[in-house]
Amino acid sequence: MSISVPPNTEQSSKGIQPTGWLRYFSFSLDHKVIGLQYLVCGFIFYLIGGALASAIRIELTSPISDFMPRDVYNQVLTLHGTIMIFLWIVPVVNGAFGNYLIPFYVGARDMAFPRLNAVAFWLIPPAGLMLISSYFINGAAQSGWTAYPPLSITTPAAGQIVWILSVLLLGGSSIFGGINFIATILKLRRPGLKLMQLPMYCWAMLGTSILVVLSTPVLAGTLILLSFDIVAHTGFFNPSLGGNVIVYQHLFWFYSHPAVYIMVLPAFGLVSEILPVHSRKPLFGYATMVYSIMGIVVLGLVVWAHHMFTSGTPPWMRLFFTIATSFIAVPTGIKFFNWVATLWGGRISLNSAILFSCGFIVNFVLGGITGVALAQVPFDVHVHDTYFVVAHFHYIVYGGSVFVIFSSIYHWYPKFTGKMLDEKLGKIHFLLTFIGFNLCFAPQHWLGLNGMPRRVAEYDPQFTFVNQISSVGALLMALSTLPFLWNVFHSAFRGESSGDNPWQALTPEWLTSSPPPVENWVGEPPLVTKPYGYGQSQLSKEIPNSFIEDKK
């Protein structure tokens, strides 16, 4: 483990890379540029996925199918799910923040494999464009983001094949990223930095990357078999040719359940970075936080069949998966108690970053509670495939991951740009998002319990009013992006200068200029062995003098 930090000679010696804002449009090998490319690209896809979500909510304001044709509705919901998961949340919580922060956190000048890193990013835009353009060619995939056969085999083939190709490219991108993160965290650590001194986001990314590397290839293999069924008329999953549709579900959920943790574990890590800074307290229970991440990784791999309780799984299997799934609540609960304990007794600045983080805690607790309920087979057989599940899932991935993405943008924007975001606009953004989100998804629990299945364009008229409330919430969520977008663009040019370390944070990315120089630090990277040492007097040993002076 005695690898020193090699300067990224490839990039610095050539000196042909564009500088200024142009470098964000180039094939750069700088992890910071790649991180921001992931973030901006992901956000563009978020806007597209959000527009599709709005179309869904407009359709559902009336119980009949009147806003768009029914097959288009199914295409829209398939694209919405696929874009939000594979092109927005996974790339952003992993790729964007991981690329930007991990080299700083381990004290490296770049990722372990800079070229692989760039390739991982550059797979995303073409895959996304291909996916969306399939709508204009011959109709996009319309069998949901789960693409269950035989529906995915019997619907028009062109869209489904493009969907598979696109998800394969995105899966490849994830795997490249995962390998890179594991190598960077384990092998590029600055000498003297122990694993148990790493910032929590490193642990979250290590856990996530293990999940990515173990489970994504299974999805890739499954989708390749599915494409054989569609194109070459093989019978892996096609029952009329002797295939088994349940096998597909097992293979699909073996990836797609861990995918939920691939979306939320990094979010857990980001929140663990943000809360200590803004409450001026050490992260509570560092060691238990690490163990709980690893607990979630292990349990996350053995719970996939809880998506299949109504598929006709044998009783023993249902029981095993009920218990395994329920037990994920324990390590997850530990994390939530630790965050609240981090806030407890702090000096909390009530800024946009902390509001979004606390909004995440509240939303995710509700999502977690409904998750434990859904793990119970008898409960699940009633609400499976209903709006209850839609609500639960959005509380986890929007109330969880997306809130954290926004929190992180408010927290790290000064690092990215050297400018502050406007707090007033940030708070408006938070209020609109939080109210809109809860108005949109909380009533859907009731819809599901009372008989509204998911993925339908038409529904029983008794649900009209509740659906309209939900749609109003969705409208608020859509509106909430406007103050955010204005804030981000306006502050980039006219924002107040932030200085190098506006939050007086102790994690290593703040101990350099904002925005940072090409190789992260001028001179030796600092050795930060206490990234959360707030409120302690012995800091002067670890933190460079310039920072200590700043703080006074």
Added chain:
Amino acid sequence: MPLTAIYTILISLALILGGIWAEDNLNLLPVVASSNAPIYDELFRVLFVIGIILFVGMTALVIYSLITFRKRPGQTSDGIAIEDNLPLEIFWTAVPAIVVLFVGLYSYDIYERMGGMQLASNNSHDHSLMMKDERIWGGIGTAQEENPEGALSPVNVEVTAMQFAFLFNYPKGEIISGELHVPAGRPVSMKMDSKDVIHAFWVPEFRLKQDIIPGQPTILNFTPTKIGRYPIICAELCGPYHGGMRSTVVVEEPEEYESWFNKNSKIPEVAL
């Protein structure tokens, strides 16, 4: 310290009572119309009360912390440097573990009472439903368990799902119907198969759902208890008209059911 303990106890009590009150006063589930629906509702009630307590408790903690520990103007010092507290961490690992274990065991009990464990073996004896080479998997739901020793023989129905309709076939009377007619109080045993893609049979008022899987018949048993007409909903995305794939289950008095059966039956004399 004793004062804190008293506060803790009082707050916990208020939360528990509030949870129970909310459960009793909010109408969150549809009508109960099958024998396993009341068992389901029991589980729901317990999960709901626990959920409300946890949710309100955590939310209150977060809001309380944000208000009490907010940075006031002029404050420049950091918070207190507490890094961990082993007893506290053991406590909040143990409590969720116990709660989860309780929920798991309790729902296992519910699962058994709904007939989750016996299903497969019961049906393997029922030759009318079991063809030799087929793999049949059962959905959760009671039929035979509640009626030991053949007190009432189950009504057998074969369900065929296709894009975008359900067909109900009563083999004893050679009836094929678009609506499911069942007598109240008598077990119904359905063997379900699909002609094309995966569908799902769901009656919210019965609290039962089972996928209908092509190439792999599934069984769903239930005992309807309340007279009425309830929607049958397809819950698995099955194509463009998925939202419109609905039917009706008509739960009737046994006499009415028999007259319906006899009127439609192609075999004049039926031994019920």
